[in-house]
Amino acid sequence: MKFYIASKLENASQVRQLAKVLKSWGWQHTYDWTGYEPAQMKEIALNEYAGVINADLVIVLLPGGRGTHTELGIATATGKKIVLHSEDPVLFDEYFQAPCPFYWLPGVKRVCCPFSELLGWLEQRFGSVVMKEY
Numbered sequence: 854m855k856f857y858i859a860s861k862l863e864n865a866s867q868v869r870q871l872a873k874v875l876k877s878w879g880w881q882h883t884y885d886w887t888g889y890e891p892a893q894m895k896e897i898a899l900n901e902y903a904g905v906i907n908a909d910l911v912i913v914l915l916p917g918g919r920g921t922h923t924e925l926g927i928a929t930a931t932g933k934k935i936v937l938h939s940e941d942p943v944l945f946d947e948y949f950q951a952p953c954p955f956y957w958l959p960g961v962k963r964v965c966c967p968f969s970e971l972l973g974w975l976e977q978r979f980g981s982v983v984m985k986e987y
Contacts, residue, residue, distance in 0.1 A: 854875075854878075854879075854880045854881070854909050854910060854979060855880070855881045855882075855883050855907060855908050855909045855910070856872075856875055856880050856881070856882060856883065856908055856909065856910045856911070856912060857882075857883045857884060857904045857905050857907075857908035857910075857911045857912070857924070857928075858871055858872055858882075858911075858912045858913075858914065859905070859911060859912070859913045859914070859917060859920075859921045859924035859925060859928075860913065860914035860915070860917050860921055861916065861917050861918040861920070861921055862887075862889075862918075864914050864917075865887040867914055867968055868885075868886075868887050868914065869885075869887050871912070871914070871971070871972070872885060874972055875975070878976070883903070883904040883905075883907045883908045884900050884901060884903065884904025884907075886900070886901055886904070901920070901924060902927060905924050905927045905928050905931070905933070906927070906931060908928075908933060909933070909934065910933065910934045910935075910936065910979065911924065911925070911928040911933045911934070911935050911936070912935075912936045912938065912975075913925055913928075913935065913936065913937045913938065914938050914968075915937060915938060915939040915941075915944055916939070916941075916944070922953070922955075925937075925955060926955070929955060929958050929960070929961065932960065933960070934960060934962075935960055935961045935962065936962050936964055936975070937956055937961060937962065937963050937964065938964045938965075938966075938968070938971050939963075939964075939965050940965070940966070940967055940968060941965075942965045944956075944965075945963045945965055962978075
């Protein structure tokens with residue numbers, strides 16, 4: 854399984870933690886943006902784009918920033934399986950004052966649980982190597 858994790862820079866430690874475990878399962882990380890240097894923005898953008906395009910599964914750790922939602926857009930436009938994770942259920946409330954309608958597109962799975970439970974959820978749905986339908 855090839856995966857990409859989208860989130861904001863402030864969540865880099867969670868991205869690295871999640872990626873480390875997924876790689877231990879035999880999954881392939883298509884791009885790790887967590888060690889970026891601001892002077893390399895064009896290169897980072899191209900690598901992040903390719904990372905999303907080459908992934909089977911895009912995991913989005915919310916809250917995210919502009920880049921996170923751009924990656925979500927690329928993933929939805931290219932028909933990727935997408936898992937949105939939030940510990941805050943208000944982000945998945947359709948009646949919230951400013952919900953993101955793209956969170957409800959087909960192929961997008963919203964997961965609300967503590968971060969510590971996300972790995973169990975992913976393993977249950979996708980297994981340690983072979984991608985399964987959810």
